[in-house]
Amino acid sequence: MAPDPLLPNDPADDPETYTGLARQDAEEQARARGWTTVRSLAPGTVITMEYLSGRLNFEVEDGRVRRAWKG
Template sequence: MEDRNEDRLDDYPGLPVEPARALAAERGWRTVRVLAPEALLTMEYRSDRLNLTVRDSVVERAWAG
């Protein structure tokens, strides 16, 4: 995917974490950050990073930055 901003981020919730990582790579994300629901985050924005909140190996939320 040339423009990650066009990625449908609502495609990720409900996916197991490894297929979500594979989909993100296929769509051009350079970095995928997997986080626990209560994880503390750094606040720097990176346009090439996809963040995934994961519980029990399933994506709950996805967002860019």
């Protein structure tokens, strides 16, 4: 049996701290804090429910982060 792949860990970071930030500032800050994947989405964007360690998602409206969550 093959070993489990090395998956990135989520940084010790609270997604709520990104709420209200400008999209670009939030993305840069997230990458600097160790998130391997940062994804900005418009409200209502259809996405899969697949959880990906190391990914931070932003819902962005009018250029500002409205909501942030892991995975």
